[in-house]
Amino acid sequence: MRMSRFFLLAAVAAVAGGLVYFILNGKGEGQEPISEQNPIDEAHDLIMERAVHRVGTDELVEGALRGMADVLGDPYSTYLTKEEAAEHEESLSDERVGIGAEITESRGRFIIVAPVRNSPAEKAGILPYDEIVRVDAERVEGRTMKELLRLIKGKEGTSVALTLFRPEEGRHVEVSVKRAAIPQKTVESRLIEQDGYTIGYLGLSMFGEKTAEEWETHTRKMIAGGADAFIIDVRGNPGGYLRSVGKVAGSLLRPGTVFAFMEDADGLKEPLETEAPGDKEYAEKMRRMQAVILQDKGSASASEVLSGALRDNGRAFIIGTVSFGKGTVQETMPLSNGGEMKLSTRKWLTPSGTWIHGKGIQPDLKSDQGPLYGIPSMPVDGRYRPGDYGEDVGYAQRVLGALGYEISRKDGYFDETTEKAVEKFRNDEDLQPGRAMDRDFFRSLRSRITKYQADVKNDEQLQLAIGYMKHALRTGN
Incomplete structure (x- = not known):
């Protein structure tokens, strides 16, 4: 039998094996029936x-x-079918079988955001903004993202045929992609050299099965590269396995340090x-390393x-916004039908005994990002003129406003100020003169967003963290 697993995750998050037996029979082993009338059996028979x-x-x-879990009123407690349980476990594993492409849904269309580097998707020639039209000759129109992913997934070594619409060329493309195991990397790193200081940047996307191993590999590399301090970026990190975060915290704290408390339903901590x-040598170097944590509202669990562990133990300074x-x-x-119950069984408290549920962790230094940094590069297409109304127009208005163009409305109505802003943007980008939003306009808009967000100088929170760390290293604080 599979062992139960403890983890912390901000997505879906729900009672012991034997519930199926309980539901079908109206009682658990050694327990009295819920009522003398056995209402669960009666309801089952009436429906059938x-x-x-x-x-x-x-x-x-x-x-x-599902109903029993829903009655708890806890968004993190839920029933998972056998298929859902497998998908959830895969999301935290160190690799997945697939084609290696990030996909987003836009107005009912499924768009490739980007193929993973050296993935089967990249090798097959799939490009950003390709639209998936068919999977193995089945049209995907009207399907959900979950249904699409199930069509694309399959056994390692098998192939899937995709029909793509390539807007840049105005044509459909047929590709065959061989499914493969795609490594799930949860840690990225790089060295930042500024004013004679070397700062190691470590981005953690989640806490998966192999995150602690990845963390050690990257931190050793940073130390070998001469890092004087670390910036630990957990912005947008939804959580993951408790054991993984415990090992990461353990590399920065002294042995035997309390990094959290678990509190059960009876209040026992x-x-x-x-x-x-x-x-030991690595451990000692890690404990001497100063650290800053970058967090935002997407930092959860x-x-x-x-x-909380690093701040309460005086090991890190937090910059950003309040966490989730x-x-x-x-x-x-596990349940006998192959499904699983995921149930909130404990509270966790910071080392100071604080329960952050519904409140989040406040940063030591609050810093908001610029408006353009948080806007995604959406695969918007189409043609819109003054007087039109729609989500794509509203998206363009928000981007233009963030770029500094004078915009009075951002609700999707193509008004006079939007018309003038579009005209000026087209002139600034050397596009064909006009006042319409078209394919060239949206392509240039995406390019401006991508270039802006790719330049770390525009990451205001990161730049503040670098400045703080240089001051801390210079003053020895």
């Missing part, structure tokens, strides 16, 4: 015998399981203490455990 909409017993059981890395505020721990437990 008289409901005009026919479903099977398995579907009714799963519906009852259990301290979680760090363990030292096996390499396990990433908040890290922020998820202070519960979920445990997944």
Whole structure:
């Protein structure tokens, strides 16, 4: 039998094995029935015998399981079917089988954001902004993202045929992509050289199965490269496995340091203490390293455990915005039908005993990003003129406003000020003169966003962290 797993994640997050038996029989082993009338059995029999909409017993059981979790009123407690449980576990694993492409949904269309470097998708010639039209000859129009991904997924080594519409060329493209194991990297790093200081930047996208191993590999590389200090970026990090964040925190804190408390339903608190890395020399160098944490409203759960652990123990200064505020721990437990219950079983508290649920962790130094930095580069297309109204127009208005163009409306109505801003933008970008939003206009708009966000000088929070760290290194504080 699979062991239950503890993890902290801000997405979906729900009772013990034997619930299926309980639902079908109205009682658990050694327990009295819920009522003398056995209402669960009665409801099941009535639906099976008289409901005009026919479903099977398995579907009714799963519906009852979902209902039991929903009654808790906890967004992180839920029932997962066998397929959902496998997908959720895969999302935290160190690799996935697929084609290696990031996909987004825009107005019912599925657009390639970018193929992963050296992935099957890149090798097959798939490009950013390609639209997926068919998968193995099946049209994807009207499907959900989950349904699309299930069509694309398959066994390693098998191939999937994709029909893509390439807007840059105005034509459809047929490609065959062989599925492969795509490594799931959760840590990225680079050295930042400024004013004679070398600062190691470490970005953690989540806390997966191999995050602690990746963390050690990258931090060793940073130390070998002469890093004087670390900037730890957990912006947008939704959480993950508790054991992974514990190992990361343990590399920066002394052995036996409390990095969090677990509190059960009876209020009993259990301290979680760090363990030292096996390499004493590496451990000592890590403990001497000064650190800054970058966080935002997307930093949740396990990433908040890290922020709370390092701040309460005086090991890191936090810059950014208040974090998400998820202070519960979920445990997944297998059921006899192959599904799982994911249930919030504990609260977690910072080393100072603070429960951050619904409140988040406040930064030591608040810093908001510029308006353009948080706007995604959307695969918008089409043609719009003054007087038109739509989501694409509203998106363009927000981008133009963030770029500094005079815009009075951002609700999607193409008014006179939008018309003038579009005309000026087209002139600034050396596009064909005009006042319409068209394919060339949106292409240039995307290019401006991409270039802006790719320049780290425009990352105001990161620049503030670099400045703070240089001051700390210079003054020894």
